[in-house]
Amino acid sequence: MNELISNILIGIGLAFSFFGCLGLIRLPDIYNRLQSATKCVTLGACCILLSLVIRYGFNDIGIKALIAIPILFFTSTSGAHALLKGSHISGFKMWEKSVTDHYSDDTLGKEEETTEKT
């Protein structure tokens, strides 16, 4: 029974990772690509780790896998934030059909103000 559940979880995890990679290819710019890369790949890896917990129970392997899940959540979300902010600063354009960009409205305006003052 445990074997069956953990096999199903591995299948789900692989499917979500596949959708994440597909999004990485199909979506148009870096901002949209990061959406699919962080969400899908993180949940896919978490499903695979959870299947390890179910297969081996709460011994040394299972507990390590269980601790890896929150660490993965925090590192992948902060990594996505760092990548987005970095690519915005280094001037990657958003997709031409994008609707709004309040972030560059605000930050670029401030930069111009400071250069005018100096």
Add this chain to the structure above:
Amino acid sequence: MRAINVLIYFLICFATWLLLTHNLGWQNLVAGSVISLLTTLVFSRYFNFDVTKMINPVRWFWMIIYIIYFIWQCVKANFDVAYRVLHPAMPIKPGIVRVNLTLQGSLARTILANSITMTPGTIAVDIIDDILYVHWIYVRYLDHDRYAYRISGKFERILKKIFE
């Protein structure tokens, strides 16, 4: 308050070490305490959060509610991305919007931003002063109150019950 923070930080580090190594030999305990002490000396200054608040069990109850709600949102987010990626016409309308934050405290804000990254269609870009910038894959409305409620409304309400 500072001493309690350092002690709690040390205990968290030591517990994580014990769970990861899964070994109660005395050598392992000594190595773990030394490494936890070093980590505490370097990093505990960033852990400025009033720990005595967390004695209240009501906050723990809301934390469990938050985790359940977060996992539900996370699963929904994955089906959302899968739908957008597999749809032949790719229904996306991306944009970066600003959301005003009413939440105080750096830890609460970090958790809010990290949660927004894992929820359907949104990903946190940056926080400047009281404004959170969010990249949204399908901008439904440009009216601030409506999208702010949709992006961070429920998370903020539950996090306020946990941290304030």
